[in-house]
Amino acid sequence: MNTLIVACPSCMTKNKMVAIKQHRGPRCGKCQTPLPMAGYATPVELTDQDASQVIREADLPLLLDFYSPSCSPCRTLMPIIDKLAHHFFGRAIIAKIDTSRNHLSAGQFGIRGVPTLLFLKNGQVVDQVVGALPEDTLVTKLNSFIRT
Numbered sequence: 001m002n003t004l005i006v007a008c009p010s011c012m013t014k015n016k017m018v019a020i021k022q023h024r025g026p027r028c029g030k031c032q033t034p035l036p037m038a039g040y041a042t043p044v045e046l047t048d049q050d051a052s053q054v055i056r057e058a059d060l061p062l063l064l065d066f067y068s069p070s071c072s073p074c075r076t077l078m079p080i081i082d083k084l085a086h087h088f089f090g091r092a093i094i095a096k097i098d099t100s101r102n103h104l105s106a107g108q109f110g111i112r113g114v115p116t117l118l119f120l121k122n123g124q125v126v127d128q129v130v131g132a133l134p135e136d137t138l139v140t141k142l143n144s145f146i147r148t
């Protein structure tokens with residue numbers, strides 16, 4: 001999993017954390033001040049090692065982008081996924097997984113092409129999208145996914 005480094009606004013300590021922690025109300029390791037995460041919101045980069053656990057333990061709706069670095073529509077989608085992580089921070093977990101390096105997870109979810117976006121709630125796939133959709137379409141889709 002990717003990590004984030006977040007400076008504490010109170011004591012300036014740089015806190016290093018795995019990306020999923022941004023969604024769990026992290027506090028400064030030194031002075032316990034709650035860390036302001038919204039500005040740091042970033043997609044959680046999953047691997048075969050941690051995907052199942054993150055999906056199982058997610059207490060927010062989760063959008064998971066299966067991508068491959070060599071796929072052009074995936075690269076088009078990447079900055080949109082980054083924006084969604086900001087836009088939906090606190091309401092949804094935005095995650096991605098590189099299928100070229102994580103075959104197990106891709107197989108487990110029956111991913112046949114990339115990009116494929118899975119919408120998961122309580123560990124269950126409730127919707128999916130294949131191909132790169134425009135940002136506003138994804139925002140609309142995510143909003144209704146979160147509400148239902």
Ligand SMILES: [Zn+2]
Binds near residue numbers: 032033
């Ligand atoms: Zn601190």
